Amino acid sequence: MKRALNEEIEIGISGIRKLTETLKNHYGFDIGVYSSTSLKRRVVKVMDLNNLKNLDALIQLLETSESFFPLFQKQLTVEGTEFFRDPALWRYLRDEIAPVLDRNHMKIKIWIPGCSTGEEVVSTAITLKNAGIYDKSVILATDLNKEIIKQSREVIYSNNKLEISENNYKRFLEDESADLSGYLIKKDKGFQFKDDLYSNIIYDVFTGTENLKIKGINVVLCRNYFIYFTTQYQEKLFGIFTANLSTNGYFAIGNKENITFCKDADKYALVNDNEKVYKKISA
Amino acid sequence: MVKAGRMRYKLIIIGGSAGSFQVVTKILSKLPANFNIPIVLALHRLKHVRHGFVEALSIKSVLPVVEPLDKEGLKPGKVYLAPANYHLYVELAGKFALSTEEPVNHSRPAIDLSFMTGAYSYKEKTIGIILSGANKDGAMGLKKVKDWGGLTIVQDPAEAQMPTMPKAALDMAGQVDHILKVDEIIKFLNSLTKS
Numbered sequence: 001m002k003r004a005l006n007e008e009i010e011i012g013i014s015g016i017r018k019l020t021e022t023l024k025n026h027y028g029f030d031i032g033v034y035s036s037t038s039l040k041r042r043v044v045k046v047m048d049l050n051n052l053k054n055l056d057a058l059i060q061l062l063e064t065s066e067s068f069f070p071l072f073q074k075q076l077t078v079e080g081t082e083f084f085r086d087p088a089l090w091r092y093l094r095d096e097i098a099p100v101l102d103r104n105h106m107k108i109k110i111w112i113p114g115c116s117t118g119e120e121v122v123s124t125a126i127t128l129k130n131a132g133i134y135d136k137s138v139i140l141a142t143d144l145n146k147e148i149i150k151q152s153r154e155v156i157y158s159n160n161k162l163e164i165s166e167n168n169y170k171r172f173l174e175d176e177s178a179d180l181s182g183y184l185i186k187k188d189k190g191f192q193f194k195d196d197l198y199s200n201i202i203y204d205v206f207t208g209t210e211n212l213k214i215k216g217i218n219v220v221l222c223r224n225y226f227i228y229f230t231t232q233y234q235e236k237l238f239g240i241f242t243a244n245l246s247t248n249g250y251f252a253i254g255n256k257e258n259i260t261f262c263k264d265a266d267k268y269a270l271v272n273d274n275e276k277v278y279k280k281i282s283a
Numbered sequence: 284m285v286k287a288g289r290m291r292y293k294l295i296i297i298g299g300s301a302g303s304f305q306v307v308t309k310i311l312s313k314l315p316a317n318f319n320i321p322i323v324l325a326l327h328r329l330k331h332v333r334h335g336f337v338e339a340l341s342i343k344s345v346l347p348v349v350e351p352l353d354k355e356g357l358k359p360g361k362v363y364l365a366p367a368n369y370h371l372y373v374e375l376a377g378k379f380a381l382s383t384e385e386p387v388n389h390s391r392p393a394i395d396l397s398f399m400t401g402a403y404s405y406k407e408k409t410i411g412i413i414l415s416g417a418n419k420d421g422a423m424g425l426k427k428v429k430d431w432g433g434l435t436i437v438q439d440p441a442e443a444q445m446p447t448m449p450k451a452a453l454d455m456a457g458q459v460d461h462i463l464k465v466d467e468i469i470k471f472l473n474s475l476t477k478s
Contacts, residue, residue, distance in 0.1 A: 087331075
């Protein structure tokens with residue numbers, strides 16, 4: 001039943017339209033905000049994961065089983081890639097951003113809007129520990145629903161992620177002998193991180209409309225999140241992030257993402273060109 | 284000499300891996316300055332080395348070489364290199380989209396995905412070219428170019444430094460339009476803009 005990842009995307013425009021209608025009518029969930037190719041690939045993936053032979057079967061399941069919907073959203077969400085992706089970003093966070101925040105704030109508030117499988121969250125916590133400011137920090141990790149948040153905290157990472165991640169970690173610390181073993185718990189089929197790493201992480205649902213539990217965010221880590229949305233929705237999200245970010249706060253996107261077309265972009269200065277880190281300079 | 288109908292093609296996608304760098308460099312050095320079809324390069328590359336590849340390709344290229352940003356529009360006369368550690372999709376609106384989805388054929392960027400999405404978006408206006416490489420990525424993608432009515436070209440495996448990728452493409456796609464040596468690929472591409 002499982003398709004090869006490079007097999008044809010069989011869903012046409014009319015199929016997507018029908019799915020869009022169903023999700024809007026039954027759940028008020030708008031998939032029109034998603035970038036089209038990724039959306040189609042994820043929908044095919046959801047069909048495979050649930051042994052559904054065609055799109056109609058998926059639509060029928062969504063129409064008849066409300067309990068399936070949170071799982072659908074989870075399966076639609078793209079998993080994180082690796083820990084410490086782009087090591088230079090984490091070094092910048094530790095060496096340039098952390099000292100500034102440490103000097104200026106009693107409490108440091110970092111928001112990761114799409115925490116997915118938690119790689120960025122864990123990388124952030126370890127980096128803050130490295131910088132010696134984790135104890136005065138809080139990381140707000142949000143995603144579409146409780147199912148995804150639960151996964152973000154409880155997922156068992158596969159062992160093949162460890163080698164890539166440790167190589168990143170070595171580059172981050174510029175130390176060939178560095179590894180993550182001090183943070184890890186080995187499991188039967190993979191690994192997790194120790195509980196104390198999660199002590200200052202708060203999880204919450206964020207779908208684009210909620211008020212945040214935490215006000216005056218100092219850093220938004222939003223890397224490789226915008227790529228899954230249309231430019232119209234990117235602009236809307238960017239407006240929300242900007243409204244929640246305090247002046248002099250930092251905003252990071254993926255190195256090939258772009259926010260310069262957004263109206264709010266002129267409130268920012270680019271402070272790290274390679275890693276696409278912006279600083280909010282006006283309210 | 285292979286002739287192609289003028290103005291028919293709007294997208295050229297080139298896929299390659301081991302042994303393709305010199306080939307791509309040579310092709311880019313021999314295109315005319317008025318070449319007016321966007322070229323997408325889906326080439327395997329080290330995931331953690333983000334810098335240097337565009338610069339290396341630019342040295343001899345007549346046309347500007349860039350790594351596209353997410354949702355950037357394709358423009359004629361530009362060469363677009365799939366960035367490190369992202370999949371590069373070509374979408375219907377003539378825009379790129381990036382993804383960090385899991386690797387396909389152990390690759391990110393995966394040649395298959397750029398070819399499949401480009402073929403779907405540009406249909407018979409697509410040219411797909413598979414070059415040297417030591418694995419099978421791109422084979423399914425080239426088949427999709429063919430299925431959607433595009434033109435398929437494979438570097439002659441006898442000439443390719445690593446024949447696995449061209450051979451796999453020939454196996455998967457069946458009858459392709461042209462099996463060409465590098466010099467013939469260059470002549471062909473040049474014929475696209477000549478009057």
